[in-house]
Amino acid sequence: MTAVVLDGIVLGLQFGLLGVGLTLVYGLGGVLNLAHGQLAVVAAIAAALALGAGVPAGVAALGGVLMAGLVGLILDASLMRSVYRQPTEGRVLLGLLLTLGVSFVIAGFLVWQFPIEALSLNIGGGAVELLGVRMRRGSLLASAIALVAGGALLAFFRLSTLGRAVRSVIQDEEGAKLVGINPASIRTFIFVLSAILAGLVAITRSMTSPVPVTAGIDLTILALVVTVVGGLGSVPGAFVAGILLGIVNTVSSFYIGQYITSIVLLAAAALTIVLRPSGLLGQRP
């Protein structure tokens, strides 16, 4: 049981990291990015190709993450700007539909070009004992990266000027403008950051299980579930929900079975919306 729960926490940290990117973009502009998982796959495939070309693993991973960031930057400049120009009501729907289209374009292109590509980073070394359970080094490294990234994000939003500027735009866009913050550049920054986080998830996930070129939709849906349960727009909420759902996922698939587990996760999201739309840690709008 301890082993299953620990595995759940390892998985949950990845879930949290995946949800944070989605929740930030939503909190800032009301856009639910349905191409989020595809950005992770961009990083995975870029890193896998670099690895195949003989680039050292660390450099390949970094290159993959930067590649996801670059694609994020291009998307923001080309499409997101015109989404944000819409009034709030139209924005939500247009954002959903456009990012769904983007998701198709990226997935279609990658599967066409690299139909069997997958990223799996093999972290060598033997198993490590933790709480009486033997854990793989890959799991521990992945969790450490997720924890550091999550801690850095929280510190960034609480302590740095830029982080406070982001929070001010989330709370009150007009007020932020009045004190000299440019919401458009803050949104670009957050969209790129979210893409980089998605890329990072692809790297850490590939340390425990391969990330194939077709993983995008599943990753997007996972991110969606985590974000909804944690509360749309809440960074700590995404991590709490991620860890919770990670544990639920491993326990349920260990004792019941995989297809019921998917249904349990989806039901968690649907029930959260119906019973507590603000999620675990989100604020009521």
Place this chain on the structure above:
Amino acid sequence: MRAILATGALLSLVPLWLGDSRFLMGLAIGGLVFAAYAVAFNVIFGETKQLFLCVGALAGVGGYLSANFADRAGWPLPASVVAAALIATGLGGLFSWVAVRRSLDVIFTGIVTLAFSLSYANLLLGQRTFTGGENGLAVASGSETAIRGHASAYYLFLAVLLTYLAVYRLLQRSHVGWAFRSLRDDEQAAELAGVNVSRYRIQAGLIGSAMLGLAGALLAHHEGFITPSTYAFGHVDVRVLVMLAFGGIGTLLGPVLGAAVFTITDELLVGVGQLREVAYGLLVIVLFLFFRRGAIPALTSRLRRLRA
């Protein structure tokens, strides 16, 4: 109503033109089914802005249940189809009711119904006894009837589509329709004017879901073999969105035009494989960025300008 009759007359000529090519008639029937889905989605989303991302799933509820009622329980075919469609109606009505009661906005309604779609897909894969899992399910009932023929099935689905269009037009013309449109433009004003916004939303949800369940059930008996991908989100919902985006959300004939154009393009693009998905993605992006009103509104406004 004249527009519907004209469409019906035009579409009823298609079998004469396609002759008895089994392949082409199959395509044409597929186009009719998708047009019917798109009209149903139009009733729910186009009229009352409830984003039901479970078009395929509700059709699948109709299809799989009807197949099981007829083949396993031995019910007569019409009873199975009606019972399955009623259950789909109940489910869709439930989603609408929850969305209205909890006043969910577009995005939350979308997520709840998407969660249902994906759960249903998982359930289809898991419940092998009733669904055959990913290997699919052979549907025996209907095999000796007209529903399996080419021309007869074509006219059956054409009749279904024309009925849906007539129901949609009647809805638009009735006082219910005026209410629909007033709430779409300004919900608060509609409520202040005494329009029961919630009731109309739920009515639209019920009617649209009934249409989906019925079309899905008939499709199962027509095809004689269904798999989870027959009703999958990626296969049905995404296409319906593209069709409506092209034809025009909230228009009477937009879904029909969209389905026709899409069915033909889809077949032309069969050779390019994965690039087809890229093309659809680009199409969605371009359509929603530049032609948000769709082809039918663009055409009618051009016609009006020509006449003036």
